[in-house]
Amino acid sequence: MSGLEELRESASEAAEKIRDFDGKIRLVGQYDADGISATSIAYEMLNRAGKDFEYEIIKQLYEEDIERLKEEDEGLILFVDIGSGKASSIEEILTSEKDVVVSDHHEPSEKGSFIHMNPHFSGIDGGEAISAAGMTFILAHEFDEENIDLVEWALIGATGDMQKQEGEFMGLNKGLEELALENNIIEKRRGLDLYGRSTKPLKDSLKYTTDPHLEGISNDEMGAVQFVKNQGVDIRENGDFRTLSDLTPEEEKQLINGLIKTGRPVKPLLNNIYTLKNGYEIGEFSTVINACGRLGRAKDGVKILTEQDLGLAKTVSRAYGRKISESLRFVENNRENEEHIYEDRIGVIDAEDNIEDDFIGTVTTISMSNGFFDSPVVMGVAHAEKGKSKVSSRATKELVEEGLNLGEIIGEICEELDGEGGGHNVAAGAKIPRENKDEFIEMLQEKISSEA
């Protein structure tokens, strides 16, 4: 039996359990783009079936949440994008009192006696082959074939969990993409993969393109406007600036030809573009959904998806942008304050509670890329809940090419300092006990200077 068939089988078991259940259901989802997409899929499935349910979205599933859920009056708990890692506690605390269904793709701690959908049980890598939104879509589709339209949100979840590589979905996501294309639910074509494709004025998307450098366009607003005009493409429509997505395929081709004719590099800018029914490029939309969770407004993400509330999507985007600027301002304003910002073999942003843990990663990435520090490694650390600190670190590509692997280093330090973390060669993160923060910084400084 293939992996997908096995997944379908556990999905149909889950679908039957939910279909046959007459009482009140509690839906519990995780707060990132994939978790909110998965929650929205389950929400829609239950809503369409006229089920009585409540839902909540949480950052992490703690033992005390499971204890709390045990006391709630719902007889069936449906976890999405959360739960597999806590399967033992769910088994121990919840299953004697309630029916439980888990639809997740994280590494499971055990199978348990409840209905546990997880690709790992079928030898499928949940890290890249399918997201929780994908798993929950399979469930919703088994529940009722009419739920086929929800495959769009499965792809938004997969995009949020970075299950796309060089413009192609990986693993089982590929099958979901085909389903979406066959049913005209998304659109896929080659196009210019520029920042803000569906959310920023075209002139800005061009102006902000600096890698590769576009002579006379990069960092040059007048040049960018002139270039668009020269290709016979209107920069505005009814007084408003057009985005790249507003262009017809022919107009986009004119731009591409214009770049080629003027000897500017085009190939690095071309990629598959996935456009949703609402006109958003999929990556930009998944960023908006992710922003909802980070801003503590995860339920707005569900509203944006289930009600296609694009006004709310814009409001959230603006709030998210403001929050990032605010966090960056803290770094800028404290550049002389050695208590928070210093450079010693690595650049350090020791924000404590001045930057929220959900924003420290973005701030670290931006501080690395805008050259705020001279060091080849930047680390940000901020208070997280329950006496922990969130660590985020980034390294230059040059250092990685010389053999540095930040993910491994962070993993090693975590083992010594009672933390949890890891990541990739250029970017890694961790959660550590707050009292180990200074030691963590010292160990990273030492390891970087011995390797670099």
Ligand SMILES: [Mn+2]
């Ligand atoms: Mn996920």
